[in-house]
Amino acid sequence: MSVTVRVPAKVNVQLAVGAARADGFHDLANVFLAVGLYDEITVTPADELRVTCDGPDADQVPLDRTNLAARAAVALAERYGRSPGVHLHIAKDIPVAGGMAGGSADGAGALVACDALWQTGAPREELLEICAELGSDVPFSLVGGAALGIGRGEQLTPLEVGGTFHWVFAMAGRGLSTPAVFREFDRLGEGTDIPEPVASQELLAALAKGDPDALAAAVSNDLQPAALSLFPELAGTLAAGRAAGALTALVSGSGPTTAFLVRDPESAAAVAQALLASGTCRTVRTASGPAPGATIAGR
Ligand SMILES: C[C@](O)(CO)[C@H](O)COP(=O)(O)OP(=O)(O)OC[C@H]1O[C@@H](n2ccc(N)nc2=O)[C@H](O)[C@@H]1O
Ligand SMILES: Nc1ncnc2c1ncn2[C@@H]1O[C@H](COP(=O)(O)OP(=O)(O)OP(=O)(O)O)[C@@H](O)[C@H]1O
Incomplete structure (x- = not known):
């Protein structure tokens, strides 16, 4: 049994940045638009947590527990008292370190894939909470479409889009x-x-x-x-x-x-x-x- 999840890249059509906060982050008015470049994350049960990656930029992707997909699997496993024993394979098409939220996409994708594999029944709000802990861009990778992100960019309001x-x-x-x-x-x-x-x-x-x-x-x-x-x-x-x-x-x-x-x-x-x-x-x-x-x- 395995589950494959497809997750889009993003472009920021507006990125308004405030002054640095006490925690080092910046308040944003971040208007995200998801675009049709995708990573695919496949999760399969395994004895222990393992990450593999293929694609043009695969050599730049960390395969240890710092990978956002691995961190997502561990975070969900911890909440549900499970072992994070899974093989996560990332078919990477989103450029790495390009400002298109490639790592965030893999985090959101791994979360949704593990959630489906483990049948946790976690409410969407809880998945979004885990996403926000993983990174400011991760909640948007989960929801896609277009959204306004405030705070660090993680507090989302979906936006209407009238065309392509x-x-x-x-x-x-x-x-x-x-x-x-x-x-x-x-x-x-x-x-x-x-x-x-x-x-x-x-x-x-x-x-x-x-x-x-x-x-x-x-x-x-x-x-x-x-x-x-x-x-x-x-x-x-x-x-x-x-x-x-x-x-x-x-x-x-x-x-x-x-x-x-x-x-x-x-x-x-x-x-x-x-x-x-x-x-x-x-x-x-x-x-x-x-x-x-x-x-x-x-x-
Ligand atoms: C530039 C954007 O991609 C625009 O969507 C995001 O703001 C960055 O989102 P991200 O990569 O998910 O960022 P995080 O992993 O949350 O944070 C990485 C680092 O970016 C800086 N950071 C990020 C978001 C934010 N609102 N203020 C910040 O100052 C901080 O130095 C933080 O340590
Ligand atoms: N699954 C992952 N894919 C790519 N990079 C990852 C992943 N997990 C962790 N990283 C690390 O994160 C760094 C940033 O990669 P990423 O591709 O997410 O950048 P980005 O697209 O600029 O992100 P953002 O737009 O969210 O700021 C990489 O250099 C890498 O070390």
Whole structure:
């Protein structure tokens, strides 16, 4: 018996960041959109906890108990007094350390898969609570679609989306550490008054309408200057995508993946090709959103 769960990547269409809190985290107004790039997590009973991974970035994924999928299995097992004896296999398609919540997706996926395998009957609220303990992005990986995250980004309100948005993602030659990007945000903001993060009404209206031009005009990412400061070459990737006709270009979350909103799948193919030809990124992917959250894909 095994269970396979499919979990999407995300792009942050708005990431408003407040000042550092006493616990080191930052209050956010984080508007998540799940996009159709997926990791698949398969859980099978085993004598002891084991993690394996395949996919283009598999060599960058830790296979010990620090892996978010392993941490999710252990957290659920502890709550239900079970042994976490499972083999977790991650078929990884989401770029690692790219700002697209790949590790978070694996955490949410492993949680849903173990929950189904062990038939715990845990209420969804409890699964979401475990997700929030695992990381700020993990609850959104579970729910998918589109949502506004406040607090650390873990307190979610689902958002209405009136259409499909088409994206191109450019993957960089190296990763960026999320804590390092937040630290750089703090350093750049030293001595300035950092406003409370609030969701943009124009952006929420654009999502609800499914209007790509309005969304392009409203997207924002307060971590972008910090990501560019640590990884200046990303400015060249953003410029190449804009020149190729993207409606807008931004850093995805803490980066270094860059995201390009386009009007339709044909423009996505054209922008993807131009980005590759520009030599400013390692590889490109196209995907659209919203995509569903963690979903059982097979048993
Ligand atoms: C950049 C985003 O991906 C945007 O969605 C998230 O805010 C990061 O989410 P994540 O990777 O799940 O982050 P966590 O594992 O919770 O935290 C990693 C580190 O990021 C920083 N962090 C994260 C979230 C937050 N609201 N404030 C922070 O300052 C902290 O230094 C924290 O130690
Ligand atoms: N299952 C996992 N997949 C990938 N990385 C993982 C996993 N578990 C732990 N990690 C660790 O987490 C680090 C960040 O990886 P991840 O792919 O989640 O970054 P990210 O997409 O930038 O995350 P986010 O967008 O949530 O900030 C990796 O460098 C790796 O050491």
